[in-house]
Amino acid sequence: GAGVSQSPSNKVTEKGKDVELRCDPISGHTALYWYRQRLGQGLEFLIYFQGNSAPDKSGLPSDRFSAERTGESVSTLTIQRTQQEDSAVYLCASSLGPVGTEAFFGQGTRLTVV
């Protein structure tokens, strides 16, 4: 596709359930980012990938959060045993690779934990 695609666009889950959020980056983009944005707040860095490896996982809030990327393409962010404080919009972005290139964002996945 032409842009970064995230699915689902909306997810409502019960507390304690696991969820998987998917990101399809722009084809050829080697860098991929996950951010969390709580209602009315800024962007909280979670993790980023260079190719399939994640040099910096420091932003993951707890061991309930994990992410992987395969084939230098699709990435999945998994949240286990969801809690109400996990409710937020999860944004994915990708960039071509060289550090000077801008990142392009998807529309996000709105996660609501009830």
Place this chain on the structure above:
Amino acid sequence: AQSVAQPEDQVNVAEGNPLTVKCTYSVSGNPYLFWYVQYPNRGLQFLLKYITGDNLVKGSYGFEAEFNKSQTSFHLKKPSALVSDSALYFCAVRDPLNTGFQKLVFGTGTRLLVSP
């Protein structure tokens, strides 16, 4: 580690007046700086970037930003604000000397409100 500060949670300006949204940064090397805009219920859109060269960079929708190395700032400006410019603005930085050189760190955002 790189960081970005946006000292103002909100900026209010009247339509037709110039606007400035402030951003300061901290990196170990020469920064790569970006501005993004987020309209309600929409994703982030890229506005402009500074990599090297002219300190004044021009971007989308008539916005520009000035890189000031001595003040470690990258303020976003527009000569004449429009009501439609009302949105949430984010400054971001990469530090190419950082081991994780692709890491893109955002500020907390500044809400711009342009009144008619």
